[in-house]
Amino acid sequence: DGGITQSPKYLFRKEGQNVTLSCEQNLNHDAMYWYRQDPGQGLRLIYYSQIVNDFQKGDIAEGYSVSREKKESFPLTVTSAQKNPTAFYLCASTTRLAGGPQDTQYFGPGTRLTVL
Amino acid sequence: DAKTTQPTSMDCAEGRAANLPCNHSTISGNEYVYWYRQIHSQGPQYIIHGLKNNETNEMASLIITEDRKSSTLILPHATLRDTAVYYCIVRLFNNDMRFGAGTRLTVKP
Numbered sequence: 085d086g087g088i089t090q091s092p093k094y095l096f097r098k099e100g101q102n103v104t105l106s107c108e109q110n111l112n113h114d115a116m117y118w119y120r121q122d123p124g125q126g127l128r129l130i131y132y133s134q135i136v137n138d139f140q141k142g143d144i145a146e147g148y149s150v151s152r153e154k155k156e157s158f159p160l161t162v163t164s165a166q167k168n169p170t171a172f173y174l175c176a177s178t179t180r181l182a183g184g185p186q187d188t189q190y191f192g193p194g195t196r197l198t199v200l
Numbered sequence: 201d202a203k204t205t206q207p208t209s210m211d212c213a214e215g216r217a218a219n220l221p222c223n224h225s226t227i228s229g230n231e232y233v234y235w236y237r238q239i240h241s242q243g244p245q246y247i248i249h250g251l252k253n254n255e256t257n258e259m260a261s262l263i264i265t266e267d268r269k270s271s272t273l274i275l276p277h278a279t280l281r282d283t284a285v286y287y288c289i290v291r292l293f294n295n296d297m298r299f300g301a302g303t304r305l306t307v308k309p
Binding site: 088119124125140172188189190191192193 | 234242243244249295298299302
């Protein structure tokens with residue numbers, strides 16, 4: 085089945101530790117995205133990548149880092165510099181960044197990170 | 201900031217049509233209207249999108265006003281599984297997907 089996978093579903097870490105969230109897609113999509121969602125809130129864009137080895141900051145990139153070494157993978161690292169890392173993290177992908185209806189954004193199931 | 205305004209919550213009786221409104225008075229001529237929904241603790245699910253014309257698919261219908269300043273998502277026969285938060289988004293590019301707080305739809309038996 086084609087789709088986007090995120091692992092793990094739930095993640096617990098101690099304060100001050102870096103943690104990496106996985107996102108993999110087998111849709112052959114070029115563009116990938118990371119969002120953060122806080123309780124009762126909408127989604128906010130952290131980082132996005134249009135092609136391999138290239139990525140741009142979104143609205144709330146501080147305290148996060150990403151890499152895009154492979155087309156299928158776009159891992160997100162939550163660093164100790166992120167002041168409030170506890171949140172629901174969502175990964176998404178599209179065929180390309182800019183475009184019309186054929187470039188609908190599809191989401192993974194999310195990872196809920198709790199920092200103790 | 202989201203470019204849309206939606207009611208915070210709505211209720212709908214099971215089997216009836218659910219009509220979810222969205223205001224997007226600042227929409228530009230080439231921005232699309234998208235609707236997604238999110239069931240608790242899951243990723244958002246794409247529902248439908250449109251530019252100017254009304255659209256229908258197996259999940260819902262989208263009615264866009266002639267001036268494009270507002271739209272309505274219609275779930276023709278709501279079921280309990282349609283209970284979710286529904287997001288209305290206007291966007292040109294995929295890095296401009298601004299999700300607001302959405303409308304929490306509760307379908308009641």
